[in-house]
Amino acid sequence: MADQAATLNTKNGLTKEAIEALSKSKNEPGWVLARRLEAWHLYEETPMPAPNDELWRRTSVKDLNLDAVVPFAAGAEPHGAPAALPAKFQQVRDDPNAAGVLAQHNSTVAYTRLADDLKRRGVIFCDIDTAIREHPDLVMEYFMTKAVTYSENRYASAKPSTGKSGKHEGGGYGNTVGDLKFAALHGAFFSGGTFLYVPRNVAIDLPLQTLLYFDAPNLAMFTHTLVVLDEGASVKLIENYASKENETQRFSDGAVELILKPGANLQYFHLQDYAQNVWHFSSQTALLERDSALTWLVGTLGSQTTKAFLDCKMVGTGTNAALLGFFFGNDQQHFDQHTFQNHIVGHSTSDLLYKGALKDRAYSAFRGLIRVNPNAQRSDAYQANRNILLSEHAHADSIPELEIEANDVRCTHGATVGPIDPEQVFYLMTRGIPRPQAEQLITEGFFDPLMQKIPLESIREELTAVIKSKIGG
Amino acid sequence: MTENQSAFDIGASSSVYKEKYGFYDPEKYVFKAKKGLSREIVEEISWMKNEPDWMLQFRLRALDIFYKKTLPQWGGNLNDIDFNDIYYFLRATDKAERSWDEVPSDIKRTFDRLGIPEAEKKFLAGVGAQYESEVVYHNIQESLKKQGVIFLGMDQGLAEHPDLVKRYFGTVIPAADNKFAALNSAVWSGGSFIYVPPGVHVDMPLQAYFRINARNMGQFERTLIIADEGSYVHYVEGCTAPTYSSDSLHSAVVEIIVHKNARVRYTTIQNWSSNVYNLVTKRAVAYEDATMEWVDCNLGSKLTMKYPSVYMMGKGAHGEILSVAFAGQGQHQDAGGKVVHGAPYTTSVISSKSISKDGGRTSYRGLLKVYPGAEGVKSNVRCDALLLDEQSRSDTYPYIEVDEDNVTIGHEASVSKIGEEQLFYLMSRGLTEAEASTMIVSGFIEPIVKELPMEFAVEMNRLISLQMEGSVG
Numbered sequence: 001m002a003d004q005a006a007t008l009n010t011k012n013g014l015t016k017e018a019i020e021a022l023s024k025s026k027n028e029p030g031w032v033l034a035r036r037l038e039a040w041h042l043y044e045e046t047p048m049p050a051p052n053d054e055l056w057r058r059t060s061v062k063d064l065n066l067d068a069v070v071p072f073a074a075g076a077e078p079h080g081a082p083a084a085l086p087a088k089f090q091q092v093r094d095d096p097n098a099a100g101v102l103a104q105h106n107s108t109v110a111y112t113r114l115a116d117d118l119k120r121r122g123v124i125f126c127d128i129d130t131a132i133r134e135h136p137d138l139v140m141e142y143f144m145t146k147a148v149t150y151s152e153n154r155y156a157s158a159k160p161s162t163g164k165s166g167k168h169e170g171g172g173y174g175n176t177v178g179d180l181k182f183a184a185l186h187g188a189f190f191s192g193g194t195f196l197y198v199p200r201n202v203a204i205d206l207p208l209q210t211l212l213y214f215d216a217p218n219l220a221m222f223t224h225t226l227v228v229l230d231e232g233a234s235v236k237l238i239e240n241y242a243s244k245e246n247e248t249q250r251f252s253d254g255a256v257e258l259i260l261k262p263g264a265n266l267q268y269f270h271l272q273d274y275a276q277n278v279w280h281f282s283s284q285t286a287l288l289e290r291d292s293a294l295t296w297l298v299g300t301l302g303s304q305t306t307k308a309f310l311d312c313k314m315v316g317t318g319t320n321a322a323l324l325g326f327f328f329g330n331d332q333q334h335f336d337q338h339t340f341q342n343h344i345v346g347h348s349t350s351d352l353l354y355k356g357a358l359k360d361r362a363y364s365a366f367r368g369l370i371r372v373n374p375n376a377q378r379s380d381a382y383q384a385n386r387n388i389l390l391s392e393h394a395h396a397d398s399i400p401e402l403e404i405e406a407n408d409v410r411c412t413h414g415a416t417v418g419p420i421d422p423e424q425v426f427y428l429m430t431r432g433i434p435r436p437q438a439e440q441l442i443t444e445g446f447f448d449p450l451m452q453k454i455p456l457e458s459i460r461e462e463l464t465a466v467i468k469s470k471i472g473g
Numbered sequence: 474m475t476e477n478q479s480a481f482d483i484g485a486s487s488s489v490y491k492e493k494y495g496f497y498d499p500e501k502y503v504f505k506a507k508k509g510l511s512r513e514i515v516e517e518i519s520w521m522k523n524e525p526d527w528m529l530q531f532r533l534r535a536l537d538i539f540y541k542k543t544l545p546q547w548g549g550n551l552n553d554i555d556f557n558d559i560y561y562f563l564r565a566t567d568k569a570e571r572s573w574d575e576v577p578s579d580i581k582r583t584f585d586r587l588g589i590p591e592a593e594k595k596f597l598a599g600v601g602a603q604y605e606s607e608v609v610y611h612n613i614q615e616s617l618k619k620q621g622v623i624f625l626g627m628d629q630g631l632a633e634h635p636d637l638v639k640r641y642f643g644t645v646i647p648a649a650d651n652k653f654a655a656l657n658s659a660v661w662s663g664g665s666f667i668y669v670p671p672g673v674h675v676d677m678p679l680q681a682y683f684r685i686n687a688r689n690m691g692q693f694e695r696t697l698i699i700a701d702e703g704s705y706v707h708y709v710e711g712c713t714a715p716t717y718s719s720d721s722l723h724s725a726v727v728e729i730i731v732h733k734n735a736r737v738r739y740t741t742i743q744n745w746s747s748n749v750y751n752l753v754t755k756r757a758v759a760y761e762d763a764t765m766e767w768v769d770c771n772l773g774s775k776l777t778m779k780y781p782s783v784y785m786m787g788k789g790a791h792g793e794i795l796s797v798a799f800a801g802q803g804q805h806q807d808a809g810g811k812v813v814h815g816a817p818y819t820t821s822v823i824s825s826k827s828i829s830k831d832g833g834r835t836s837y838r839g840l841l842k843v844y845p846g847a848e849g850v851k852s853n854v855r856c857d858a859l860l861l862d863e864q865s866r867s868d869t870y871p872y873i874e875v876d877e878d879n880v881t882i883g884h885e886a887s888v889s890k891i892g893e894e895q896l897f898y899l900m901s902r903g904l905t906e907a908e909a910s911t912m913i914v915s916g917f918i919e920p921i922v923k924e925l926p927m928e929f930a931v932e933m934n935r936l937i938s939l940q941m942e943g944s945v946g
Contacts, residue, residue: 054547374863389878393845400884402869407860407890417875417882 014220016040018071019188025072026129026191029136035144039187042150046181055179058365058397059307059336064279066220069251071189073216075105085213088242092211097456099206100125104223106216107191118204124197125208128224131195138197142228147257147285147313150184155340155369179309179338182281186222186253193224193254198233198264207236207267207455214252215244221252229264229292236267236455242302245275252303256284260292262316267295269454273466274302276331282308288348290316297453300327300335301466311340314376317347325354326450329362329394330470339368341383343376346406352383355450357443358394359470365397370413374405383413388420388446390439390471440471489939490716490773495746496586497715498579500687502605506562508689512536515659518562522628522662525635535648535658542652548807548838549776554750559691559722561660563605569626571612580604587713589682596928597709598677599624603694604684606662617675622706623668624679627695630666637668641699645728645756645784653752657693657726664694664725669704669735678707678740678926685714685721685749696727700735700763707738709929713773716746720775723749729757729765733787736764740925742933744773747803751777761787761816768924770797771806772936780838782811785819792821795921797933799940800833800865809839809870814880818849825856826918829865830940836868841875841882848879856886859917861910911941 019040023033049056076085085105092103093111100114102125109127118125124135131139144150194210212223227237243250252274260266266286274280280303286294300306312321327335341350356364370381387396398415420442428438447467454460504521506514515536519529544551570576573590584590584602593600599613601624608626617624623634631638648658665681685692700706714721723745731737737757745751751774757765767781783792794810812821827835837856858867869886891913899909915922915934922930 377863387875389875389880392878393876394878395874395876397875398873398884400869400871400886402858402867402886402888404858404860404868404888405866407863407865409860410889412885412887413869414886415871415873415882415884417873418880419878 014066014069014071014185014189022072022189022191028132031140032132036188039150039184043181043184043188046184049181055338059305059334064251065249066251068218069220070216070218071220071222072191073106073219075108076110089211089213091458092209092240095209095458097206097458098209099204100208102127102194102210104192104210104212106214106219107221109192121202122199123202123204124195126195128190128193128195128226135197138228139195139226142257142259143226144187144255144257147259147287148183148255148283150180150187179283182253183255183283186224186255186283189220189222189253190224190255191222194226194239196227196235196237198229198235200230201232203234204236207238209456210237210239211242212239213242214250215246217246217248219250221254223252223254225254225256227257227266227268228259229261229266231261232263233261234265238269238454238456238459239271240459241272241274243274243278246277248277250275250278252278253281254283256282258286258294258296260286260288260294262290262292264289264292266293267455269297269299271299271459271463272302272306276302276304276333278303280306282306284308285311285313286321288312288314288316288319288321291318292316293320295322295324295453297324297450299463300325300337301463301470303333305334306336308337309340310338311342312350313342313344314348314350315344317345319348321350323350323352324450324453326447327354327356327364328359328467328470329356329364330359331362332360333362335363336365337367341368341370341381343370343372343379343381345375346377346379348376349380350382353450354384355386355446356396357388357390357446358396359390361393363395365399367399367401368413369401369403370411371403372406372409372411377406377408379406379409379411381409381411385415387417388443389417390420390443440468443471444468490746494587494713494744495716497686498583501579502563502565503567504562504564506560508560509557510559510561510660514561518660518662521562521564524631527639528631531643531648532659535655538649539652539655539659542655544652548778548836549805551750551776554720554722559689560687561691561693562662563687563690564607565604566609569608569611569629573610576610580609583684583686584610584682587682587684592680592928596677596926597680598675599679601626601665601681602684603663603681605686605690606692608663613679620673621670622673622675623666625666627664627666627697628662630697634666634668637699638666638697641697641728641730643728645730645758646726646754650754653724654726654754657695657724657754660691661693661695661726663692664696665698665708666696667698667706667708669700669706671702672704674705675707678709680709680711683710683712685723688717689719689721691722691724694725696725698729698737698739700729700731700737702732703734705736707740709740709742709926711742711744713744714746714749717748719748721749723751723753725753727753727755731757731759731763731765733761733763736766738766738768739781740768740929741770742929743771743777744936746773747775749774751779753779755779755781756784757782758784758786759790759792762789763787764791764793766793766795767810768795768921769808769810770933771808772799772940775803776805776807778807780809780811780840782813783821784813784815785821786815788816788818790816790819792819794823795924796823796825796837797918797921798825798827798835799937800827800829800835801940802831802833804833805836806834807836807838809837811840812842812852813840814843814847814850814852817847819847820850821852823854824921826921827856827858827867828861828914828917829858829867830861832864834866834868836870837886838870840872841884843875843877843880843882845876847877850877850880850882852880852882854884857917858886858888859914860888860890907941911938914941
């Protein structure tokens with residue numbers, strides 16, 4: 001398989017032929033190719049996001065060059081560990097504190113491991129290609145059909161407008177399809193990624209961990225994560241995204257689908273530390289059925305440009321979602337994140353906290369929408385976005401939005417932007433700590449409550465080190 | 474003055490509105506331009522007013538811009554407005570009078586019913602009354618006139634003070650600002666022109682009252698207020714119209730220049746009938762240590778889209794926007810405010826309270842912008858919404874854009890329904906549910922209502938009770 005795939009390396013550009021060749025090299029069944037082509041068709045039909053598209057006003061794709069990208073590059077041999085791979089690879093592979101690991105190099109997964117007792121209990125943890133081969137029914141049912149889809153406007157109201165009372169579709173967004181473009185492209189070229197299925201009532205205590213790493217020149221990464229938790233299942237999954245620093249512009253267009261059946265419990269950590277030449281697009285959707293609970297943390301440290309759509313669809317009553325995020329931008333990094341707490345039925349709680357620090361000329365736009373649909377009585381939704389600006393030219397936009405169509409609800413949101421509290425700095429300086437260290441301590445403290453949610457000590461330490469180096473230089 | 478005839482009778486969309494303000498006079502006009510918009514109509518308006526050539530050119534340029542700009546696709550639904558089914562200019566009388574006795578009797582009767590002449594005697598320093606396209610009555614206290622305060626209809630202002638008008642007109646809101654500003658710039662007529670000389674404090678409010686009487690009428694008043702150094706003025710506007718089944722358009726432009734150390738307060742009590750599109754651009758520029766305050770109460774209209782703005786362009790300037798919106802059946806209030814910090818140590822507060830009832834929709838839409846170099850900015854935005862029943866809707870779209878690190882920015886919003894415990898408490902004290910609800914709503918908006926002059930505050934509370942009539946919480 002790797003040999004066949006290697007021939008694909010020479011083909012540049014995103015074309016229909018490339019999709020056909022990719023599918024053929026993977027020996028995919030016809031329905032997979034059909035879905036890829038359907039997605040490609042939609043991608044071609046959808047215009048590139050324009051600056052006047054409300055969802056793309058803050059991120060221009062004018063400098064994104066997709067002509068030169070390579071849609072696929074085979075990674076290291078399965079289970080081999082070439083010296084070229086970073087130490088991190090080895091580290092993830094051998095992590096004793098993980099119940100299972102998966103390591104992807106370029107477009108293919110090089111290594112997977114899952115504790116035997118979990119295998120016996122029916123847990124599936126593999127890459128998407130393997131899942132297509134071995135569990136086609138599960139993939140067919142859940143892969144880009146329920147959570148991340150590229151055929152519907154994610155911001156369309158759950159209930160059609162009655163036309164009464166001057167109601168207008170789409171709220172502040174207008175009629176936009178710009179967000180579908182890259183989800184469709186992903187659907188056409190996905191490769192590698194993580195498939196996790198946990199059967200009914202299986203609870204996994206130790207976390208599962210993945211590393212998705214790429215270094216091939218001009219490679220476009222299309223990683224896909226599909227997590228399906230059956231009724232009452234519970235698991236923690238930590239994903240690390242990284243890439244090698246080099247001159248060529250890189251492109252990553254990923255999708256994450258989290259499907260929680262009734263009573264399921266998921267902790268999902270999406271930690272992105274790409275090199276600062278990567279354009280990172282990410283469509284992530286969680287679907288929460290009755291009484292399920294989700295903790296969903298997105299850490300954004302790397303990339304040149306990040307454009308992420310994070311949708312939390314609460315389709316069952318009694319659900320509980322904690323949406324957490326941290327981001328730290330330096331140099332000229334550009335982060336543009338959209339979150340969507342979509343209360344489709346009532347009696348559910350969502351609580352969002354995104355914290356960011358920006359340095360140098362970094363830019364962040366956070367746009368968070370809470371929608372409570374007309375039938376979603378007794379919803380509680382909270383949202384807070386806190387930004388600290390560490391230098392004069394850093395820029396933060398914060399747009400916390402509410403669309404409330406039920407009256408028996410509690411919804412609040414808050415946003416703040418400001419420098420590090422001078423009183424805190426002063427306090428530490430009176431204790432003999434010089435200003436730079438004081439600012440560093442306060443910034444670390446700012447992120448600490450979020451870091452503490454991550455269940456692996458090694459990852460916490462690593463992230464803290466990255467943040468520390470960003471503050472320092 | 475009986476209660477039924479008060480000046481600020483600015484009721485609501487209730488049936489009471491129809492009886493009290495929904496009356497109309499037979500249409501007898503000195504001049505009525507033909508329906509629709511064209512270059513000829515614009516030239517005709519300018520000719521009728523005997524305007525200088527620069528104003529005609531200004532209008533024609535604006536008309537071109539209007540044709541080029543597309544309708545906004547956010548906010549409310551504007552697609553049903555037929556620009557060719559509107560009368561752009563109606564002249565009801567030959568000149569603006571300084572004595573009510575000289576105003577044509579049928580028009581005077583209208584304003585008597587609205588209680589304007591009574592109010593003038595009691596607590597206003599000056600009054601302007603606009604009927605359809607033009608100002609029919611204008612007067613100001615002699616003592617103010619002696620101090621050099623100018624308070625005229627805009628047309629008269631242009632005729633008598635061409636230099637002042639030419640210097641400021643269209644400088645705060647250029648015709649190209651938005652489609653409706655362009656429309657107003659092309660066909661404007663009426664409105665107020667106010668100049669307050671340095672150091673002069675106008676202690677009692679100046680009031681303008683706008684009345685639409687004809688069907689399918691477009692009212693395009695244009696107001697320009699210049700507060701010279703260290704001066705103070707409070708301007709109040711009110712408005713009503715008969716309830717017709719066909720829609721009318723009200724599209725005003727209000728420009729305010731607040732010079733060093735001056736303070737302007739602009740209070741609006743908007744109570745158009747529920748067939749009026751109210752699409753208004755209001756903006757003030759505040760220079761060094763100046764203060765601009767908007768008190769913006771929106772109770773009437775079919776759709777209001779209005780975001781009073783303060784551009785703080787001098788060090789230490791302060792902007793304040795207090796907004797109350799009440800949307801009943803068939804109404805959409807898309808209101809809010811913009812504060813733009815273009816200079817250091819400027820401060821601003823936006824406080825918004827909105828209430829939705831009987832399927833009405835309120836949207837808060839706001840912008841808080843800090844330009845680079847505007848250090849030491851402090852701004853706080855607070856939006857609260859109350860939903861009175863299951864059919865109603867409330868949205869919050871706050872935009873926060875910060876380009877400077879040394880700032881303190883906060884935003885908070887909440888949406889809730891009337892607390893059952895509050896209701897229960899009041900009802901246990903012998904109030905009916907309707908009385909209790911009304912009391913809670915009045916308490917909810919009290920922080921803003923208390924900023925109104927006493928007579929207006931009394932009226933406002935009465936209006937809220939009217940809106941609440943028949944409500945069961």
